[in-house]
Amino acid sequence: MLFLQSLISGLLTGGVYALAGIGMSLVFGVMNVSNFAHGDLMMLGMYMAYFVFTLLHIDPYISLVLVMPTAFLFGFALEKVFINRVIHHPHQNQILLTIGLGLIMSNSALLAFTSDPRILTTSYSSSSFNILRDVSVSVPLLLSFLITCVITATLYLFLAKSRTGMALRATSQNREAAQLMGINVSRMSAIAFGIGTALAATAGALIAPTYYIHPLAGHSFLLKAFTICVLGGLGSVVGATVGGLIIGVVESMSSTYISTDWKDVVVFVLFLAVLLFRPQGLFGKKGGQ
């Protein structure tokens, strides 16, 4: 029963991790940029959900209607103003630029909202129901998971069927060839970064009811999102989805069977093991080098 319990809570949390991972993977695929500000964008999503809830009294899950477009525009603008200018620079410059942007976001949040952690308590924050005698499912986690499924499915459809989605995938496969086919690749970069930001902020808003909201909360999620991307193969959306679920389950299993203190170590060791033995990720095709 303990096994089933941690499997279920792992999968439910993993769904939200997957959302953050997909956002990062999409940015990586289309722009070939590792976004080190991703965790801080998640943190902004958490605060957005928090303030929409406390000031406008809108449920955090419904607030996504506001959070997603706002975050998309924010990401679109970030790309146009900053990221766009280092897209042909060496990787380390891109990493440092996004680290810098992340520091600006987290420390502005620290100045504006102070370092006191905030808690978003909804009427159903701590409610749960039993599916078997000893196996309970947390309502907010289940809701976030279901919303994640809807968003992921919509994103798949968008990438597979729409003209913009196809252009995004083309840019991801071969930037130069896509440009020669008349695709506006710099626009695609901005759209990809916008979607990436929206997904990060959505993941943040979805976990806001179950986590402490804190200006430096993004840090631990950043490393998790990277692990998910590498696990699934950098740039692969399907890979990131599966990677997120795997990380969620691994984390929950190691909390149950080893200890909560060591769960992050297990995740990072898994990360290095993937880099060592399968650097292209579980679903990547090309060589990781």
Add this chain to the structure above:
Amino acid sequence: MKKAVIPVLLLSVGLLVPLVIGDNPYITGILITVLMMATLASAWNILGGYAGQYSFGHAAYFGAGAYTTMIILSSSNSNPLVAMAAGVVVAGLIALVTGAIVFRLRGHYFGLASIAVAEIVRLVVLNLEFTGGAQGILLTDVKFYGLDLNSKNPFYYGMLIALVLTLGITALVRRSRTGYYLQAIREDQDAAASLGINLAYHKNKALLISAALTSVVGSLYAVYIRFIDTHAVLDLRLSIEIILTAIIGGVGTLWGPLFGALLLVPLAEILRSNLLGEALVSHGIVPEASVVGIFLKEHLAHAHVLVYGIITVLCILYLPKGILGLFRRNGK
């Protein structure tokens, strides 16, 4: 001979400074931090600047030196130099493991893997018993050949020796066969490999030198502060501060990291101690009761990391070769 003028001049300034400022622990403390960051950034520069391998996990080696030294000194009456040497060995071992994993990878993967290794080191230290866990380690008493270790001057000279050593090694390495191999690897790995350069061997060599020097600074820092915890010596923030110092000064140049430290450390100190905010208010430039005045007095002290972020962004966008890069067109 002309080439030796600047180093000799800088060294004599470095040696004479404590005599000029006299007994001023505050200023000496800032200068020690300048020397420390300069040494750390220079040590990072051997790997990051000359070999082009940007490590985002150098805090692991700093922490290895600091923790090994503190564990040895707090449990026995050893000579600090022996503890420092033990730190170098531990840092070297971590570097060998790291090298075996990360040097098979390139680009994004290298940076990510170096962070993962450093985070594992941090979490392991945080969760083990004998490393003091979240409480850290406190050192009550330490003796070193009758020196007065309650004064800051011995540490000033200690850090100065570490800096001279690091810059000396950098100067030797960059004009050596290994140095040219490293620069060839930085410019084009595949071309370097096709010319018969053993990539993994030379990258590991650069990493080992860099890690050993970083660990020495970690040991000095631990004995100087006499208290360490994972937050102070193993945090990702430290790794990033080291890179920033090197970048702002000029990556892949001998003097760049020192310039970076001379600029960043006093700036951080001005912001942290809120000298700027207080000066603006007390000279009547900003009225004390106004919103800006209150903000400056209350919050500017917390803003130094924010300013680091802004400097990083501006530096990457407008000054990717650092301050020294402005003066050197042909990348000498």
